[in-house]
Amino acid sequence: MSDADGVRRPGRSSARTAALARRLTGGELEAYLVSGTALVVGALGLLNVTSPDVVAAATLAVLGVITFDLLTGRRRLRRVESVLRGVADGLRPTGAGSVDPLLTAAAPEAAVLAGARDIRLVGVTLSRTIRSQLDVLRQQLADGATVRVALIDPTGPAPEEAARRNGLDANGGEVFARRVQPTIDLLDYLAAQATGGGRLEVRLLHFVPAFGMVLVDPEDPTGRISIDIYSHRPDGREATVTLRADRDPVWCRHFVREFDRVWAAGRSGDDRSRA
Structure with a gap:
């Protein structure tokens, strides 16, 4: 196709040729060449135009080219994957993710405590935790585990503090004192039932802990460490x-040290142990 000034412009056929050339760049051109070579070799073998040794050698050469093409293709794919992963990491907003998957409202399951050798509990009254985990705690003590429990002292100022935090009136301290006493009774029961080499220790706190903790080995x-907020x-x-x-070594060490500080600040109750 030519313009009025005689200068030839690329027509529709040349555009198609350029598009075809772009499609045949890189891996596609190699694939067409290998396929064509394989067809020619196969035709020569069927027509007995050349000797079987030549056909076998050509077939091995074609297979080698195909293998090389597959390897280079995989390397290119890995490079593309690495680039895309870097782009995705760069686009991911920092600190904008939801914490909903990290926070739950579930109490620790018995399966988490089963098989543990070192169990540490911190809480206000721990009434629900001790009651729901009584059987597994008894089993772990029988198997020789060490269980340490820290909860508020019913005879100190902690029950009144807990009442204030829960918005109760001046007599609310008696409520918490009555709530923690059954937990202490259950701990005494655990100590009396212990038949193995386990050890149960209790610390009574004159303050309300800032959070509850269940530390398992x-x-x-x-x-694992569960933190109740x-x-x-x-x-x-x-x-x-x-x-x-x-997964979280820094914060696990932090809360282990926090447990040690809470434990050191508590009043030692009767050592509830059985040799």
Whole structure:
């Protein structure tokens, strides 16, 4: 096709040729060449135009080219995957993710405590935790585990403080003192039932801990720590976040040290142990 001034412009056929050339760049051109060579070699073998040795050698050469093309294609794919992963990481907003998957409202399951050798509990009254985990705690003590429990002292100022935090009146301290006493009774029951080499220790706190904790083998690589975030005037749901020693080593060490500080500040109750 030519313009009026005689200068030839690329027509429709040349545009198609350019588009075809773009499609045949890189891996596609190699694929067409290999396929064509394979067809020619196959035709020569069927027509007995050349000797079988030549056909076999050509077939091996074609297979080698195909293998090389597959390897280079995989390398290119890995490079593309690496680039896309870097782009995705760069586009991911920092600190904008939801914490909903990290926070739950579930109490620790018995399966988490089963098989543990080191169990540490911190809470206000721990009435629900001790009551629901009584059987597994008894089993772990029989198997030789160490269980340490820290909860508020019913005879100190902690019950009044807990009452104030829950919005109760001046007599609310008696409510918490009565709530913690059954937990202490259950701990005495556990000590009396212990038949193995386990050890049960209790510390009574003159203050209300800032959060509850369930530490399960926290010094081991497979340890777990559940943190209960207490609410002001709770409505029945307490947020819980679970840490794993292999995944969250920094914060696991932090809360292990926090447990040690709480434990050191408590008043030692009667050592509830059985040899």
